[in-house]
Amino acid sequence: MAEKIGKDVGSVAKSVEWLRSKNLVEVHEIIKHRIELGEEGREYAYSKLPERKLVDLLKESGGSMRMEDVNKILGERYFQISLMWAKKNGWVKIEVGENGKHIVLIKYPEETVEEKLLKILKDEGYLYYEELSDDLKKAVENLSKRQSVIKSFEVRKHFVKLTSRALEISEEELQTTEVTKLTQEMLIAGSWRKVKFSRFDIRAPTRPAYIVKRHPLERLIKLIKEIFVEMGFEEIRGPIVELAFWNFDALFQPQDHPARDMHDTFYLLEPSRGVLPEAFVENVKEAHETGGGTGSLGWRYKWSREEAEKLILRTHTTATTIRYLAENPNPPVKVFSVDRIYRNEKVDWKHLAEFHQIEGIIMDRNVSFRDLLGVIKEFYSRLGLKNIRFRPSYFPYTEPSAEALVYLEDKKVWLELIGMGIFRPEVTRPLGVKYPVLAWGGGLERLALALYNLEDIRMFYVNDLRWIHSIPTIYLEKKIGLI
């Protein structure tokens, strides 16, 4: 069929399959075994079977020959095999004489059916087992027992026959071409009107499409920034390499505070020292030593400039907010940042040395601790965390201080997420800030772990592309109830 139509067998097969699904043709399958000469079979077919060689030799030599001589003449390869088959056929026997063993011809055989089969195969190239006479079938069976004399293949033949429906089908229906693909040419020529488009198997598997994505952590950052902006906060950024002064001293952390220890904070070897903002140095020093004009007792120790000049990787974004306040001491101030911070920690599944802090501050004439609770409640409820609880806590630079816990509905646990408070007067007064500053901060990755249902915090920075791809684009929005 393929030859007649002028197409390859594959496309004919497809068409037939399609016609069959339309009940227009029937397909019959016949399995046959095709017999061909094997490697040795070919050799025998062009010369003789080994046992024929032996009996011919014996006949020429008068019916008997010394075994050693036969071996020499036939060669090692044919000797054994010819003797075996000739004996088996009852053509020869072995007798012991004076000068060793002899092979003796019993009867010289006529052409065997096996030899006949080999001859036909030599001429025809192949035969179908199913079409052979019984004796030739027997010969095939016999020769199959010998190594690589003949080969046999299973061959499936398909016969296609029109069904009764095909015979009844109308001329018109038959003449409408069914096509699989709408082409540009069809549209230009308008020929799409004359064709019929084949129905597709709409459930057949298709190749996966691949969408590229934002990083999952970046998605959360974007959402959080949007919430801040919705709530009227302005975004600020600040240096990663920071003066100890802004990171600690301006926040009233005494210079021997354990958080300033080498075990917690990355100090820099190069560059190691920065330049202090002189406008604030004296006030901050006094706040530490005696309280200065802040009404505080201070920490009552000798404050060191050198300690404050040290450069570090900021341990919190509060270093940036306090800088901002120093430059913008007049109310109202409502700013936020979501940015990177650093802790000198061994990295494991719970800890990172570099991560993100979410931070917001509000400074105004009449803002209060209750306002801080309210803002945080609103902020986290916009992240889908509507159940929130506050309890007392401690930070060196806030008073009153609190921490907020949010309830994770799916995990049924309270998660400590946010530290907060009002900046102490020892922090604000030295910078010339006269009004209360509400401040809060929390880890981004901890929140992300909860929202993405992960255990290992390192996951966010391994960038496993399969993982990034696996997170549905609207996952977060759905998770927090925005969509």
Add this chain to the structure above:
Amino acid sequence: MPILTVRKDRFWRLLERKLDDLELISLLHSLALDVEEITEEYFRVEYNPNRPDYSSPVGIARAARGLLEIELGAPRYRLHPPKTYVKVDPEVREVRPYIVGAIIRDIKLDQEIIEELVSMQEDLHWIIGRDRKKVAIGLHNLDVLKPPFRYTAVKGDEYSFIPLGEWRRMSLEEILLKHEKGIKYAHLVKGKPRYPLLLDSRGEVLSFPPIINSILTELNPDVKNIFIDITGTDLNALNSALNILTTTLHDMGGKIEQVKIIYPEKMYVTPNYKVRKWRVRIDYVNSLIGLNLKKTEIVKALKKLRHGVKVKRNVLYVYSPPYRVDILHEVDFVEDVAMGLGYSNLEPSMPKVITYGSLHRSTMIEESLREIMLGLGFTEVMNFMLTNERDEYEKMMVKPHQHVKLMNPASSEYTILRTWILPSLMKTLSNNKSSPYPQKIFEIGDVVLPDQSVPERAVRRMKLGCASCHSDASYSEIKSICEEVLENLNIDKWSIVEYDEPPFLEGRAAKIMLNDIQIGFMGEIHPQVLENWEIMMPTAALELAIHELIEKQSAETY
């Protein structure tokens, strides 16, 4: 943060009340304690370092009794006048100048109380003492000693005694070399000409502060009278520790007797519970919390926090107990009022001021870049800015750039801050060897560069990096991408010049120039670099300096 284990039956006795677990947890949270564990027999809490008075069950119970209104106001402590003294020799000035002391009489000890005292002492060493540097505490069996005492400084071989944890006499020098505590704390006295030593009137050694006590004075359940010595470098801290210890021992049933401390030039008596009178304004409390509390409500709240209060018109005079060493400012009473009311009773409110929000310019730039790169079919990745020289330079086959170097990294993985983005992208590709290809990734992130012109001596700069990794990755692909990115950033008049340097393959890389300033580079990554990262796939990459391209027009440097 310090952790304390408290047996429940002990706590109920101190509290004179029993609570169920829910009540207990709620109480502990209201005291600013974090509950770590709670079982049938005991609970474990983490307390904040501003409240070293929470270092014993007694301290926690004292505060809890206030909140539960079992006992309001400041506890009363009677100090018995000194009967003996510590004479301070001038030699100690060089090594450990201050000492304070107290005697506790008629105390009933048992093993549990001794353990509480030891654990308390350890916590105070950490919180107030900064691991004994500022403050070191010794508790001694007074009954085996003969006061008065002498605080002196001696040469390392002058004295010997049997230290705790040993069975033989050791000289001070020997203790520093061989004793476990000696080795641990030797750095606090090493290099000084003389070492501190505390002796009684017979010359018996009490302790070698801040290292170790003598075995002679070790506490046991039969001890009735205790002598406390606290030595150190900061007199305030010494008094804080002494106040906390003595009030706790008082609440355990002991009588506090003062000790005179006699210096060559001065004399004082410790402990000294002379409490500061704090002025607390009612309107200050109200405005900061955001309430309209009546005077009596504030007084009640303060008394629940165990403060003593006297009222005069609209001003409260507050006397906080001697163990409240965290009070620095009037504002500290505002928090205590809030705690007295209970944080859960504070109704959240909203600020009245109206403000308008906005994103930082850099965030908006990042957002545009993200849109461009996602549009080009690249997936976003995020890497640390912390890195090391091997990843940053060696694997990339480039010479080190100027960079910020860390002094004390806990891990060799992080020793510097990155100065370019491509190594981060290589790392990501290396992490993704088993992910399907093609892999097209981008990162918008900061690098940090040393810069003498700013006070912090370093600036952060935004970069865009992208890499395309697949069997047909090539220079022409990355060049097309670069052109499209720059066109969408509305930048024309840029040009390229040959760049035959690693990490790129020679003849297949370019520097990208804008007005004679290099703003980036791109090319096919050198096979050796790919091999260094174990990436077995051709890769082409691009890095653009966003700061130089657009950010710079802003006045801000970060």
